[in-house]
Amino acid sequence: MATLKPKVTLKTKGQEAYVSVKQLMVTLQWTASVDLDLMAFYKTKDGRVGGIFSDNYAGGDMGSLNTFPFIQLSADAGVGATGGQNEEVIRITKLDDMAEVYICTINFTDASQGQESRFSKYDAQVTVVDDKGENVSVPLDSSQPGAVAVIAKIDNTGFMGAKLINENRIMSMAEFQANIPGANQLNLASKIVLKKKGESVTLKPKSGGKVGEILVNLNWNQRPQLKQSGGLLSKIFSGGGQAIDLDLGCLFELKNGIKSAIQPLGKTFGAYNQSPYIFHCGDDRTGAWAEGENLRINGDYMQEFKRILVYSYIYEGVANWSQADGMVTIKQAGSPDIIVHLDDHRDGMPMCAIALFENVNNAFKVTKIVQYFRGHQDVDQAYKWGLQWVAGKKD
Structure with a gap:
């Protein structure tokens, strides 16, 4: 020895x-x-x-x-x-x-x-x-x-x-x-965690120069329901025991100038194999689904995209992001998951712009944003999308 x-x-x-x-x-x-x-x-x-x-x-x-x-x-x-x-x-x-x-x-x-x-x-x-x-x-x-x-x-x-x-x-x-x-x-x-605002990573093309399917998953913690016997102060500070309903959506802009939104509100779920090549898989009202909410982006049509802004908004429940503890996971086959936590909470602001996808030389550059807003129109103005917004609701 x-x-x-x-x-x-x-x-x-x-x-x-x-x-x-x-x-x-x-x-x-x-x-x-x-x-x-x-x-x-x-x-x-x-x-x-x-x-x-x-x-x-x-x-x-x-x-x-x-x-x-x-x-x-x-x-x-x-x-x-x-x-x-x-x-x-x-x-x-x-x-x-x-x-x-x-x-x-x-x-x-x-x-x-x-x-x-x-x-x-x-x-x-x-x-x-x-x-x-x-x-x-x-x-x-x-x-x-x-x-x-x-x-x-x-x-x-x-x-x-x-x-x-x-x-x-x-x-x-x-x-x-x-x-x-x-x-x-x-x-x-999971290996790649975008921790700070402005941090980015590139989703590189796979075989044949294509990016392939990109899955954007939103998941969050369902708040436990409070018993009806709870007092007034309990209901005030807890938002009345109502579970938070988070929705996942995105703004998109194609290179041909078409711009719009994909989200459950208004039932604009998009399409995967035809324009805009983005599809929302369904609405989770409670966060109880193990898989949360998902957007599928068809990266085989990478050349059609200019940019995509992924966001989430609280449709029902108090705008309490710290209790929702939301997280977005971006998945691409053959690559490590990319994690974006909805941190730096701004409670009281019901909308969060999470990540920006930009087409850079036919590869997606993904940048963490995590910025909170009062609503869709404020997000639109901040990122200069130029859409017209009207009030809506889910059935």
Whole structure:
């Protein structure tokens, strides 16, 4: 067993090195055009399990250095398989409660498409540095196919303290989630989260240069109904117990100059295989449907589109977006889901412009907006659509 020295390289499976329990920094670096993700999964001495991984994943937690688990991830680099000087860092400030910590890297680019690639195709390396500046390097160079590289294990069960063990194991996602404590919390279904207003991502063409179907899903939490015995103040502050009815819709503009709206209000549901190549799949009055509300955009007619503005409005119930907790998911086959949370709430404003689709070189650039308005006409004026609006209602 080797004592930790500067620039120790653990090349062989099973090699070990003692590490300091005071401060530990784990760095993943690569330049190839692939989205790798550094993660830490743990099991505590009292049996709890968990994981620290990017909050671009559904349920992801970047962790904290000041509170349990005293592990923190710096950022999510390489999103969209971007090449360059990519780096992700995990810091660990306390191991007292931990029995085991596993340092892992996932090849999200291939794993999200159900493929198992070889990490040796890329130039990634993980370095572990203690508080004295001494480091252990573990190259990510396995030629075995798989989605996950379990790079190293920190074993803190021995009386001599924590030690770093070169695991050097390549696993499938199923094997990984079955054998690594806390790994079953990881869900590959969603990866790209547009967090800030103005952030954007491009939906790229697939085979034959076509974008394919794009599904825009709106889902939200149905408010529990209040009992009739509730007092007046209870009804006032809760909106009388009425469930919130959110509707999904969009403004569209085609390159031939045709402009209009698709939404349940007015029963303008559109069409998928003919102009305007956008179809609303139906109205969910309560948010009780597991699938929420959906818009289908026929990306095979990409050349016909100029722009699409996706919005939601509260048709019934108090305009309380914070309780509705709405979320839009944009799905394209063969690509990670794109998540847009209806955050930065402006309660009292019944309409929210969520995302703008723009045709840029026959690919959709999707930009997060999440801006709240008093109604359709205000949205129209803000984005210069130029439609005429009249009051309407649903049957």
